[in-house]
Amino acid sequence: xxxxxxxxxxxxxxxxxxxxxxxxxxxxxxxxxxxxxxxxxxxxxxxxxxxxxxxxxxxxxxxxxxxxxxxxxxxxxxxxxxxxxxxxxxxxxxxxxxxxxxxxxxxxxxxxxxxxxxxxxxxxxxxxxxxxxxxxxxxxxxxxxxxxxxxxxxxxxxx
Numbered sequence: 001x002x003x004x005x006x007x008x009x010x011x012x013x014x015x016x017x018x019x020x021x022x023x024x025x026x027x028x029x030x031x032x033x034x035x036x037x038x039x040x041x042x043x044x045x046x047x048x049x050x051x052x053x054x055x056x057x058x059x060x061x062x063x064x065x066x067x068x069x070x071x072x073x074x075x076x077x078x079x080x081x082x083x084x085x086x087x088x089x090x091x092x093x094x095x096x097x098x099x100x101x102x103x104x105x106x107x108x109x110x111x112x113x114x115x116x117x118x119x120x121x122x123x124x125x126x127x128x129x130x131x132x133x134x135x136x137x138x139x140x141x142x143x144x145x146x147x148x149x150x151x152x153x154x155x156x157x158x159x
Contacts, residue, residue, distance in 0.1 A: 005033050006043055010063055013049060017060045024061065048149040050142065064146045081111050082150050089147040091140040098130040098147065105130050117143060 008031055009024065018024050021040050028035050044061065052062040085104040090097050100108050109125035112132065119139040124131045134140040 002043075005035065005039075006047055008033065009040075009043055009047060009049075013061045013063050017054055017058075019058060019060050046149070048145050064142070079111070079150055081108055082147065086147065086151045089144050089151065091134075091137075091144045094134045094137050094140045096130075096132040096134060096140050096143050096147075098132065100128050100130065102128045104128070 005028065008028060012018055012024065012027050016027070018027065021037050021044065024044075025035055025037055025040050028040070048064055049061045050064055051059045054060050081104075085100050085108050086098055087101060088099040098105075098108065098112075105125040105128050109123050109130045112120075112130070113123055117132070119135040120143070121133040121135060123133070132140075132143065134143060
C-alpha cells in the first residue's frame, strides 16, 4: 500500500501543482487512499520531494531530477549502478563527496554526468571516490539528500 501511495504522490507532483500537504492529502483521498497528514509528511521526506517556485512565484512540491531519472516508465529502478555501488555520500560546503565500492567510482561518475544534474559544475572520480562541485551549498545539500534516497532504497516507486 505504501509503495502504491508513494507512486501516486510522485505522479501527482509531476502532473499537478501541489502546494500544501493538506492539498496532497485531499488528492490522495480522491484517488482512494486513506491518509493522515503525518503519513503524507513522512512520504514527502522519504521521497525527498522539494519545494520549488512555479510561474506565479508560489511554491509547489516537485520530484527531484534524480528521482525522476530513477523511476522508469514501468516503475523499474533505472539507477541501479548508483544504488549498488555507492556506500556513502556527504558534502562540505558546495562539494559533494560520493564514496563508492572500490573500482566503481568511474562508472558511477559517468552515470552522474549523463544525468545533467542541475547546478553541477563538474565531477572528478578516482578509484572509489567522486567529487561533484555544485554551484551553491544548498545545491550540494539537495544532491546529497537525493543520492541518499537512491542508495537507501527509499524511493517508494522502486520497491
